[in-house]
Amino acid sequence: MQLGGAKDSQNCDSSNQKVHPQPMEEAANQNPEAVEALVSKIFTNISSLKSAYIRLQSAHTPYDPEKIQAADKLVISELKKLSELKHFYRENNPRPTYISPQDSRLAAEIQEQQSLLKTYEVMVKKFQSEIHNKDSEIVQLQQHIQEATQKRAKLEKNLKLRGLSSSSSKESEGESETFSTDLTPELFKSTVEIASKAIHDFSKPLINMMKAAGWDLDAAANSIEPDIVYAKRAHKKYAFEYHICQKMFSGFQQQHFGLKSENEANTNKDNFFQQYLALREMDPLDSVGQNPDSDFGKFCRSKYILVVHPKMEASFFGNLDHRNYIMGGGHPRTPFYLAFLKLAKAIWLLHRLAHAFDPEIKVFQVSKGSEFSEVYMESVVKNFVVDENSEKPKVGLMVMPGSGIGGSVVQCRVYLTGIKEVE
Incomplete structure (x- = not known):
């Protein structure tokens, strides 16, 4: 057990x-x-x-x-x-x-x-x-991009049709004028105002970048045009507007704006106006992005090289990569270049419009030391009196050229010496 x-x-x-x-x-x-x-x-x-x-x-x-x-x-x-x-x-x-x-x-x-x-x-x-x-x-x-693209294409088509339909109707009536009724002195004058404002607007970021880079603005203004007596130190900004104006309007009277590669097919006056209509409603960056080597694209690159000096650009960016990219055929998407494109578009549109008229519109400039004329000139300083030490105010700087159109004058904008600004 x-x-x-x-x-x-x-x-x-x-x-x-x-x-x-x-x-x-x-x-x-x-x-x-x-x-x-x-x-x-x-x-x-x-x-x-x-x-x-x-x-x-x-x-x-x-x-x-x-x-x-x-x-x-x-x-x-x-x-x-x-x-x-x-x-x-x-x-x-x-x-x-x-x-x-x-x-x-x-x-x-x-x-x-x-x-x-x-x-x-x-x-x-x-x-x-x-x-x-x-x-x-x-x-x-x-989807939004596609819709916006379609709307833009439709708008551009309508703008072109407006010009062509007007041309066809006038030809049928036996008239020599072959342009849209939009091609008027008033349109040109408003485009002049836009171009003048564009010069003023671009001078602001240019001056701000010079300040940030440590430039002596007094010395820079004097190097652009020496021996100018400014009523106020702040008026030296007009020296930079003068510099921009001189560079941007260089070659304006030439049909191709001084571009080396000339396309003879675009010398027809109707083509000038069609180019104006096509670019007027476009963002300039979109235009150069779609066709970097178009006449407008080449114009932007050539004018940027003239307006912005290499020393100036090197001080802005620390190198010349930005400039070299433009000279190589590119259009950078930097804020500074985008600001310049707005200026370039305004001047290009004014050029296209001036050469679309028959006869084409001529611009005129006034030189330093010319006596002030209220008929042909407009002072950028609105309220002023003549300095007691001066007999008559004279031109110190021209910041926008003038023109004659339709029997009237579009005054050039000038900065006068021998004046005092009235507060």
Whole structure:
């Protein structure tokens, strides 16, 4: 009986050993290489997952859909690998009834990594939602661009048709004038005002950049035109407007504005007006972007080289890369060059319009020292009195040429010496 009891007791013990798996510590002792390899894979995978997540974040600034999709796939791949390691561990290591302190620490770290894994999964879903929203925004913007392009093409077509229809009607009536009724002295005068304002507007960023670069503006103004007596120090800004005017209007009376590559087909007066209509409603950057080597594109490059001196540009940008890019046939998208393009467009439109008239409109300039004439000149200083030491005010600088059209005069704008400004 005692033997039988002992035997039953042994069987019971044997049964208990089969039901309860060995502790993790004992399992590790049996195959430490396998456990160590598994843990190493887990930590390597976690490191790769973190790296993939960082790439996913970086792809959002700046926003790059292709990089985001690639990083998203990489994150998902690493998550799958980590999930596979988790299932592999659970299949080969059932939960023990007894957990040693070392196993507890490992279990806690696994729990922490699982929580981190869930966090990454939530973040990935968030990024995927953002990608979807961004893709939708891109599609909408593309639709807006397409609609705007169609509207612009329609507007340009209507402008051309207006000129051609007017031409056809006048020819049928036997009239010699072959242009749209829009080609009037009033249109030319308004275009002169726009060009004059463009010169003034571009002088502002030019002067501001010179100040930022540490230029002596007094010395610079004197180098442009010496021996000018200014009523106020602030009036020296007109020296820079004078410089811009002289460079931009150089070659104005020539049909091709002094460009080397002349296209004889564009000398027809109707073509001059059509070119005016085509560019008038366009952004100048769009124009040079579509055709960098057009006559207008060549005009912009040649005039920029004349207006902005190499020393001036080197002080602005620290090198001549900007200038070399333009001389190489490019049109940079820098704020400074964009400001210049607005000026170039205004002068180019005035030139196209002047040569569209029959006879073409001639511009006139007045030289330094000429006596002031209210018929042909307009003072940029509106309220002034003659200096007591001067007999008559005289021209110091011309900041916009004049012209004669339709029996009337468009006055040139001048800065006078021998005056005092009235506050």
